[in-house]
Amino acid sequence: MRILDGKKTAEQVRQEIKKEVATWVDKGNRPPHLAAVLVGDNGASQTYVNAKIKDCEEVGFKSSLIKLSDTITEKELLEKIDELNSDESLDGYIVQLPLPKHINEKKITQAISPTKDVDGFHPENLGKMVLNLPTFLPATPYGIMQLLEYYSIDTSGKNCVVVGRSNIVGTPVSILMSRNNDPGNATVTLAHSRTQNLEALIKTADILIVALGKPDFIKGDMVKEGAVIIDVGITRVTDSSRKKGYRVAGDVHFESVKKKASFITPVPGGVGPMTRVSLLKNTLLACKRKA
Numbered sequence: 667m668r669i670l671d672g673k674k675t676a677e678q679v680r681q682e683i684k685k686e687v688a689t690w691v692d693k694g695n696r697p698p699h700l701a702a703v704l705v706g707d708n709g710a711s712q713t714y715v716n717a718k719i720k721d722c723e724e725v726g727f728k729s730s731l732i733k734l735s736d737t738i739t740e741k742e743l744l745e746k747i748d749e750l751n752s753d754e755s756l757d758g759y760i761v762q763l764p765l766p767k768h769i770n771e772k773k774i775t776q777a778i779s780p781t782k783d784v785d786g787f788h789p790e791n792l793g794k795m796v797l798n799l800p801t802f803l804p805a806t807p808y809g810i811m812q813l814l815e816y817y818s819i820d821t822s823g824k825n826c827v828v829v830g831r832s833n834i835v836g837t838p839v840s841i842l843m844s845r846n847n848d849p850g851n852a853t854v855t856l857a858h859s860r861t862q863n864l865e866a867l868i869k870t871a872d873i874l875i876v877a878l879g880k881p882d883f884i885k886g887d888m889v890k891e892g893a894v895i896i897d898v899g900i901t902r903v904t905d906s907s908r909k910k911g912y913r914v915a916g917d918v919h920f921e922s923v924k925k926k927a928s929f930i931t932p933v934p935g936g937v938g939p940m941t942r943v944s945l946l947k948n949t950l951l952a953c954k955r956k957a
């Protein structure tokens with residue numbers, strides 16, 4: 667079994683981006699500029715947004731953090747988005763999800779200008795992804811594809827089962843895995859809450875991508891011998907023995923599944939860091955496209 671080390675891979679990609687930015691700036695261009703909008707005080711969201719800002723500093727991007735109260739109305743947030751859409755100094759921005767319940771996430775993601783949508787969530791960008799046209803790919807699916815490429819994992823003709831059909835992970839990664847690209851060209855089944863005989867289906871997977879948000883859901887006896895396991899879960903589970911008071915748990919029970927897998931992503935240190943670095947890649951693309 668080999669570990670798909672997202673932390674190490676992301677660090678390597680960050681170094682490549684850093685060099686590319688330095689060359690870009692040496693040629694007289696301004697550095698890429700990413701803004702992150704954080705609504706409310708969700709602890710995990712704050713951690714992720716702070717990490718994104720730190721990543722920007724590391725590679726030489728300019729970054730802006732826009733913190734908004736969770737009492738903001740949908741109308742006010744849409745006004746803020748209009749402002750960001752017309753801000754010429756900005757290459758791209760993200761609105762950190764989840765949003766408070768009174769705000770319609772679909773309305774918000776559709777209001778973001780597709781040219782600044784470095785999360786790749788806008789319908790226009792998702793449509794381009796389906797058609798295999800150049801666009802911003804959603805960060806987590808993009809990170810998974812980069813990890814598979816980095817470790818030269820052969821996906822062509824393989825049975826890939828994706829568990830979970832969220833708009834930001836399951837659905838887009840199922841499309842990327844089935845596109846006529848390398849990695850890609852897999853035979854993909856997208857499983858969800860209405861799927862029948864889920865366990866039997868999971869057993870058929872040469873590549874299993876799990877994005878459910880259910881800690882330790884996949885156990886060793888559920889997976890095929892030699893399968894490639896991609897764990898997208900990142901749930902904070904209360905654990906008083908830890909300094910932080912919680913542990914970060916994946917959807918895969920690592921200790922039992924690693925005995926069967928050929929490759930497996932750890933949590934933390936697998937898909938999460940690749941998500942962050944993919945956002946940097948999209949922002950660099952947005953900046954270069956504008957020039």
Ligand SMILES: Nc1nc2c(c(=O)[nH]1)N[C@@H](CN(C=O)c1ccc(C(=O)N[C@@H](CCC(=O)O)C(=O)O)cc1)CN2
Nearest residue numbers: 714760761762763764785805914934935936938939941
């Ligand atoms: N606007 C967006 N919102 C959300 C996205 C997104 O891509 N765009 N994805 C997730 C959260 N997310 C990025 O924002 C994200 C989650 C986890 C990590 C990460 O590095 N995780 C670490 C563990 C961190 C911890 O201690 O909690 C790891 O897996 O090693 C990065 C980004 C939902 N919202």
